[in-house]
Amino acid sequence: MTGLEDQEFDFEFLFEFNQRDEGAAAAAPEHYGYAPSSVGPALRLPTTHSSLPAPCHDLQTSTPGLVLPAEHPAGYGAALDGGPAGYFLSSGHVRPNGAPALESPRIEITSYLGLHHSNSQFLHDTEVEDVLPSSKRCPSTATLSLPGLEAYRDPSCLSPASSLSSRSCTSEASSYESNYSYPYVSPQTSPWQSPCVSPKTTDAEEGFPRGLGACMLLGSPRHSPSTSPRASVTEESWLGARSSRPASPGNKRKYSLNGRQPPCSPQRSPTPSPHGSPRVSVTDDSWLGNSTQYTSSAIVAAINALTTDSSLDLGDGVPVKSRKTALEQPPSVALKVEPVGEDLASPPPPADFVPEDFSFQHVRKGGFCDQYLAVPQPPYQWAKPKPLSATSYMSPTLPALDWQLPSHSGPYELRMEVQPKSHHRAHYETEGSRGAVKASAGGHPVVQLHGYLENEPLMLQLFIGTADDRLLRPHAFYQVHRITGKTVSTTSHEAILSNTKVLEIPLLPENNMRAVIDCAGILKLRNSDIELRKGETDIGRKNTRVRLVFRVHVPQPGGRTLSLQVASNPIECSQRSAQELPLVEKQSTDSYPVVGGKKMVLSGHNFLQDSKVIFVEKAPDGHHVWEMEAKTDRDLYKPNSLVVEIPPFRNQRITSPVHVSFYVCNGKRKRSQYQRFTYLPANVPMIKTEPTDDFEPAPTCGPVSQGLSPLPRPYYSQQLAMPPDPGSCLVAGVPACPQRGALMPAAPGTSPKLHDLSPTAYSKAIASSGHCHLGLPPPAREAPTVTPAIQDVPRPAAAHPGSPGQPPPALLPQQVSAPPSGSHPPGLEHSLCPSSPSPPLPPAAQEPTCLQPCSPACPPATGRLQHPSPTVRRDESPTARPRLLPEAREDSSPNLAPIPVTVKREPEELDQLYLDDVNEIIRNDLSSTSTHT
């Protein structure tokens, strides 16, 4: 028991420590470059995915953090620019040691981490390593972190003794802590082992390619018991921090945690900790897991990189279920022991591990083994070269997953030909697969790239994205799950980018660049695991909707790559929500004159005879300016359709379209998502505008902030939403955006509830916009607006930008300078939003920082934070309350204009522009319509 306390203590300690580091990092300019980066990243890691547990991250992250950049590569970019060379350079940089990270297993490991994050992982890794070194270099700042880092890696081995962190680790050792500590501790844990392991690795390696070997080493924790554990972790780790549970040995932290981690303590039992084991334990859980996985994957990636080049195999290795934590061990016991025990256990696995096993992480059954195995997997992947991937895809330069990309550009258009069903129960790691996502009409979702006339196959990437009103980004609580079997006709390959599992599916010319997605399931990560990640701001509770996000990178003349992205309609992944929450899939009318009175048919699910339909006008800040319950025709009620009468708008004299939203309510907490609806001026002939589109742009920008627009269905549209100028993004802007995105993820705002209003989004958007230019990523349905991201392959650096987390602040500076890709988005981004990445900082701080950098004007940080909560509340109170917010503007423009307050004016202007455009469109339509009529 006391142990627990101790543990906790440790944790806290760790945090402080970390923070300090962060702070230090921030403080120490010099370090920035290095240490910070590392540090920062750690914090940030999250960028996109959060890093999860910091721990891992840290470690990894640290790497990652560093990684972050890695994440994207922005950093890479810089580093990478050159390509592999770049990597080396970077790595080299990183490690002055000179030896490329690779050389020393340890290093590699770190890098892996990075790798996982992004394609450029290697780079990242290197960076990481560098970082580490740096850390060493700058102990002071990074102080802890760095030390930790070092410790981690090898030291970890050492570590134990070593730094406090290590201690913490040890203490942490306790499994739980590990989680917590992760971030901080993680370093220690993590890697560390690897270092140790590495040697062994060799063993493992035998079977595998060197790369693998490296991986093995890393992964192989065997050496270090920890490793093994990690394996399991790995999966989690992948996820990110998910590992949190790491220990979790059981799945249920409950027990352990109940407090959330109590049990662990035992493990942590000092004993373990002290010993390498402890670390292990710590590491193990989270770290290991994470780190390991990363490592392994990272390693693999690195290797690949080395050998291959661009392809990313990354981590597919990530075992999906590797954890099986539950399986792993008895929760309780395991937990405690876990660390140790696991570690111990893990060791054994190692044996098992052996390459062979590795190859298939999948081995689900052997819990531990699997996990461990998981690590190995990466190698496996490596082994398999991916056909297509070769192209730029993998290149580090590719935009971060949280970047907003357009669905079409020039002759190309990536389109969802068949949408997935609105409901798909995701499976937990403790469960078996629940199958592939299906299409509502039977069959499976279909994606096709139009306009591509080359004969070269391309790789379609698929990951699980968010479905809230905010910018599209990888979902922290869900991961795509690769489905295999005789029922699956589409081949796929898993890779891990920045903690996000990505399914790579070939798009073949012979199939018209069309792919049937029958190989994608959805894995649900435990909220507790994810939320424990350091830097993870999103909330898992009630954040159960996702979208399938597809990306394709089309090689362009000149070595550039055009990246297109399309997201599916939202998919409800919660069993309960799917059964109880009303869902509106279609509405017969998108807009109507303010007089109302028209019948509108809603199609969807879970409608009740007494379902209510509430129309709402939201102010920019998210407040409900106006609420009105629409009359429903109960006689026509059907579980999947509702007939409602459009209520008259509060202001019958609007001169321009006003975007509002409505939702179906089955009860207190059973409300559908907001749907968009546009009130048109009374004198305006009805047009079937698609408000969404029109709106969105503007709304998004402004409204978004308002929250209105967001609410509306936009989700779908969001895909592109991103900012307007893709180019900008691509070029320079992009990074910024991405980062935000990354941030976003982390940001609590992510949580569904938050979405709505949460200014966060806005702020983010804004910020991003600021960065990006537009900053507004209006969630237009298709964001034509969004410019396609074209990247110069070389530019990897830019890519980095993408990774929000990556560019740790510290890094940024350096990178910026260094990578002077300068103009390139990445660089800029980083520079611009270094803060965003600011992972290092406390979560809250981080975001803010990010924001701030972006736009002073924006009240970013606060906004984000605030938003969330408010939103939620608002949601809660459905009652109609006509409020006259200042915001409430009569004008339709309000929506647009509203961008308001906090928002940057620029956005507003943009909005305005949009509005104007919209108006023109409407007029045109009208004229045409009128003629028709």
Place this chain on the structure above:
DNA sequence: AACCTGGAAATACTC
């Protein structure tokens, strides 16, 4: 036997 699922009990969280 391995998957998939649908259901629902057991837990966790919030309020």
Place this chain on the structure above:
DNA sequence: CGGAGTATTTCCAGG
């Protein structure tokens, strides 16, 4: 602090 209401996870069992 305890209870009620919900949401999340883990288990079961049938196909």
